[in-house]
Amino acid sequence: MEPGLWLSAPLLLLLLLLLPLSRATRFYAKVALYCALCLTVSVVASAICLLRNGGRTVDNMSIISWFMRSFKYVYGLRFKVKGQEKLDVDQPCVIISNHQSILDMMGLMEVLPRRCVQIAKRELLYLGPVGLVMYLGGVHFINRQRSSTAMTMMAELGERMVRENLKVWIYPEGTRNDNGDLLPFKKGAFYLAIQAQVPILPVVYSSFSSFYNTRTKLFTSGTMTVQVLDAIPTSGLTQADIPTLVDTCYQAMRSTFFHISKMPQENRAAAGPAVEPAQ
Secondary structure (H helix, E strand, C coil): CCHHHHHHHHHHHHHHHHCCCCHHHHHHHHHHHHHHHHHHHHHHHHHHHHHHHCCCCHHHHHHHHHHHHCHHHHHCEEEEEECHHHHCCCCCEEEEECCCCCCHHHHHHHHCCCCEEEEEEHHHHHCCHHHHHHHHCCCEEECCCCHHHHHHHHHHHHHHHHHCCCEEEECCCCCCCCCCCCCCECCHHHHHHHHHCCCEEEEEECCCCCCEECCCCEECCEEEEEEECCCECCCCCCHHHHHHHHHHHHHHHHHHHHHHHCCCHHHCCCCCCCECCCC
16 A cells, blocks of 8 residues: 555644644645545555455445544544434335535444445446445445436345345435535435335434535534434335425425524525426
């Protein structure tokens, strides 16, 4: 392994501690440190995954999660988790959560249950060691430009999650969003849950804006609240029920997001459509 991979993170951290940097410089330095840590951990974790489990398997996620959870100590972040026991139930389900920033991976790994795989855009597969460790961890990559291929992969995943007792983690907003609200949800997660007839488990992360804000270049220590909501059953539902199911999940998660983020009532804009409009 390149010695620079091991040295870049501590040297960057030392720079942050010793030099009187501007707020913007500190922000970019911390983001660069985060990227360096991700790269280093990906290389090390990939090697351990290959040595321990021999290749691609969901069991590798426990190794990857262990490394990622250590990042919080570097950045002084704390996680206040409510309802973790709901994630640890031994049954397949579709987990959905809001998606705010590059820090989401830290939040995901903090509460990641056993035998849980993620859905990610196919472009991430080509990010060198990062793509490799995601592949080894059993992440399923979707080509969002080819909807027919994506739907076929989701159908196969639905059968596999029931057969192998897997949980599947999906960001239904489809992209990162730090505007202080939730974006309309895409339907893929809900198709998957209904097809497999497994419950949907919403997970809501509080706003990062008090300690991480790309607009104001803020990146400090802070506390993130994670609320796991009650499971929403899909038994007996069909594709005709998807709009209602999406709206139920969206409204519950949006209300929880505002509550745990402690946002003033006046900041809560009128809710837009729960489902992303058809293109």
